[in-house]
Amino acid sequence: MAAAVLIQNLCKSYGTVPAVKDVSFQVNQGEIFGLLGPNGAGKTTTIRCLCTLAKPDSGTIELGGVSVVDQPREARKRLGYVAQEVALDKILTGRELLELQAALYHIPKVEARQRIEVLLEVLDLQSYADKKTGTYSGGLKRRIDLAAGLLHQPEVLVLDEPTVGLDIESRVVVWDFLRQLRSSGTTIVITSHYLEEIDALADRVGIIDRGLVIAEGTPSALKNRLGGDRITLRIREFTPVAEAERARHLLSQLSCVQEAKVNDNQANALNLVVTPDRDVLMTIQQSLQTAELPIFGISQSRPSLDDVYLAATGKTLLDAELSAASSRDLKAEKKQSMR
Ligand SMILES: Nc1ncnc2c1ncn2[C@@H]1O[C@H](COP(=O)(O)OP(=O)(O)OP(=O)(O)O)[C@@H](O)[C@H]1O
Ligand SMILES: [Mg+2]
Numbered sequence: 001m002a003a004a005v006l007i008q009n010l011c012k013s014y015g016t017v018p019a020v021k022d023v024s025f026q027v028n029q030g031e032i033f034g035l036l037g038p039n040g041a042g043k044t045t046t047i048r049c050l051c052t053l054a055k056p057d058s059g060t061i062e063l064g065g066v067s068v069v070d071q072p073r074e075a076r077k078r079l080g081y082v083a084q085e086v087a088l089d090k091i092l093t094g095r096e097l098l099e100l101q102a103a104l105y106h107i108p109k110v111e112a113r114q115r116i117e118v119l120l121e122v123l124d125l126q127s128y129a130d131k132k133t134g135t136y137s138g139g140l141k142r143r144i145d146l147a148a149g150l151l152h153q154p155e156v157l158v159l160d161e162p163t164v165g166l167d168i169e170s171r172v173v174v175w176d177f178l179r180q181l182r183s184s185g186t187t188i189v190i191t192s193h194y195l196e197e198i199d200a201l202a203d204r205v206g207i208i209d210r211g212l213v214i215a216e217g218t219p220s221a222l223k224n225r226l227g228g229d230r231i232t233l234r235i236r237e238f239t240p241v242a243e244a245e246r247a248r249h250l251l252s253q254l255s256c257v258q259e260a261k262v263n264d265n266q267a268n269a270l271n272l273v274v275t276p277d278r279d280v281l282m283t284i285q286q287s288l289q290t291a292e293l294p295i296f297g298i299s300q301s302r303p304s305l306d307d308v309y310l311a312a313t314g315k316t317l318l319d320a321e322l323s324a325a326s327s328r329d330l331k332a333e334k335k336q337s338m339r
Contacts, residue, residue, distance in 0.1 A: 090134030
């Protein structure tokens, strides 16, 4: 059986900006595939090519064996797309907006009315359906946008950052709804820069950075590949660098410690990768105590998707977001000063 979505060696530049350099991934039918990456990584560009809204420079994109580039009309029938920016006609009510959308898809009126009622109910929108969308909160706008993308019952639903800016309550409504859709057989591609969103929802994830897929697999396989647990510990405050280095050296001698690093920003904090054994914390504690380096705080965690990103790129997703934000600010400043 052909993959629900197949993207191979996708490249797309905007002028001299290579937005997507070489992206390949496959999504199986009935799966939630998460595309995770920092700002500017190429998520929206990939999604826009998949949804026939941008023309790839090269590479292939297929939906159930149908080429998106050669048969865009056929592809669009199979696709539902919820864009990153919500653009609703403010003077229409939620219900009117969905009726208009149904008419655009030539869905017979009776059928459309039934589908609209179901969507309003599952997305918890009934009490807002007859209010103008201009009065909606961000979360309500997102949900009505989601309903609009689903009216024609697409085989593949593509969502670009569907919960950005939503409060946790609205986010949970959307997550639950996406899980329900998956269990009814819909294939879902979702982009996000929220680690916890992809971790909670996706069956498989592709991590994208600067236009390239740098890791792909199930969230647990990607994390397991990194090996041990993470431990962050703090020795006494204002620890001199030499003493922190002594602690690091001491701990790196232990057989249960795979990696030990003094935190770049805090000399009294050490980041360790350890074997996932029960006695690890005790061993570390005893070793530091014997060397008269008391522990003031310690936390242990399993590797996260951010650790996967860190291992592949040498920076955390948050760092990547911050550097994208500061380069945007710089560009904005330059523009301003040129005026
Ligand atoms: N229409 C465009 N014209 C010129 N450059 C563009 C255009 N759209 C995107 N880009 C550039 O392409 C790169 C990838 O952008 P894209 O929007 O695909 O990233 P993203 O991963 O969706 O980011 P975000 O998380 O901010 O939504 C960025 O450098 C961006 O500035
Ligand atoms: Mg985007």
